[in-house]
Amino acid sequence: MRVGVIGCGAIIAQYLTNFRRLDSIELVAVADLDPSRAQAVADSEEGVRALSVDGLLAADDVDLVLNLTIPAAHAEVALKAIAAGKSVYGEKPLAATTAEARTVLEAAKAAGVVVGCAPDTVLGTGIQTARKAIDDGLIGAPISATATMATPGHERWHPNPDFYYQPGGGPLLDMGPYYVSALVTLLGPVVSVVGAASHTRDERTIGSGPRQGQKVPVDIDSHVTGVLVHATGALSTLFMSFDAVKTKSPNIEIHGEQGSLVVPDPNHFDGEVQLFALGADDWETLPVTAGYVDSGRGFGIADLAATPAGQEPRAGGELAFHALEVMESVLESAKTGQAVSIRSTASRPAPVPLVEPATAVRA
Structure with a gap:
């Protein structure tokens, strides 16, 4: 799965460390309201481009947007990614309110894209x-x-x-x-x-x-x-x-x-x-x-990437x-x-069997 990141604050470092270990994830682009922060990340990662937010959303080689913006912006950024036809995975929470979160899930369903969210x-x-x-x-x-x-x-x-x-x-x-x-x-x-x-x-x-x-x-x-x-x-x-x-x-x-x-x-x-x-x-x-051995932030995206079409990611x-x-x-x-x-419900996610780091994909 080709990933573009919006938001290059402190938390991105943990994702970058784990992306280097996950063969199923390819980081291709990063963006931030502060272009210098995005450029710093791009300079540290081979083959990664620093783009504007709009440029990243328009990029044909981005399959999923990793949303690392502040919580108040989670829904806005997710909706823009979905409107661009991209799946989205966000840091917690899914949105600032359930009303905003509902619009994200409804938009994703209508667009036929997938929503994932920390914590993984x-x-x-x-x-x-x-x-x-x-x-x-x-x-x-x-x-x-x-x-x-x-x-x-x-x-x-x-x-x-x-x-x-x-x-x-x-x-x-x-x-x-x-x-x-x-x-x-x-x-x-x-x-x-x-x-x-x-x-x-x-x-x-x-x-x-x-x-x-x-x-x-x-x-x-x-x-x-x-x-x-x-x-x-x-x-x-x-x-x-x-x-x-x-x-x-x-x-x-x-x-x-x-x-x-x-x-x-x-x-x-x-x-x-x-x-x-x-x-x-x-x-x-x-x-x-059971579980992904030696895992960290970003394994939820790898799990999402290996989830069969039509199934809810863990x-x-x-x-x-x-x-x-x-x-x-x-x-x-x-x-x-x-x-x-509580009006909503959630199926208890499928268990994760014991998965070693070298095979960190959905089992």
Whole structure:
């Protein structure tokens, strides 16, 4: 698949590293509102052209646009790529709102192109080994899950953290895509949610960079808790915080009738999966049994490229839309105090068998 990238910020470096390892991906062009950033990438990659955004969209040798723009621009850029007849894969979230995301999916369907979306961390050995353990019945029927992300705030390290504390930001919309996508991959789609939210500070102090010491207003809830009811009846509890200092809790823990699983950080592609079976004396670390080995950002595009025509990619628009609606609905519930039904659904993505890096294509 011949790929053109729009948006040459810091995140592109991770994609470039993995594109060099994936024979099914050919990077042909890059574009950015700052032409110098696109040129710098092109100069570092043999055979890659630096183009304007319009030039990249018009290029005949671009099959898919990788959208690495800011979240507020995700829908606009995706719609332009679709209008140009190109498939699109975006960084999370799919769009700033479900209303915008819906227009992207509808446009893609009408145009006959494919939509994919990060996070593709769910395709790595960490989440996929846990998925296989559940599918193999090692914990029996799943009952519940907890998903925990706690940090005192990104302003400690980010030189321009303003957007994290404005509408569209916050801990849930920032980090929730990793956790919700993992929970749906592990336990299936969500049918309803209940949420609550709060914030402890009205402003934050930038801790690094040229603006160090400046104050940033907080216009969102910076601590969010939600309960997700899965179609299977399993209940997941989300704990997403820019207020809490630290947690010793596992990132994700799954409990079933016959055992419990510790699942590694869904923001990473690998990590240990641990099982405590009913009647056991201690936790057991499970061998790696599924997922793309030694994977990273960009493997979702390789998986999309190998997906048979007419099938939904594992890291596809359907899953990304469902995760976005779940997160929006948790925040809506927090405001209204009422449970919110989820209108969309997403098929539990097909499992990834154990795939070594040299054969990093859909299996």
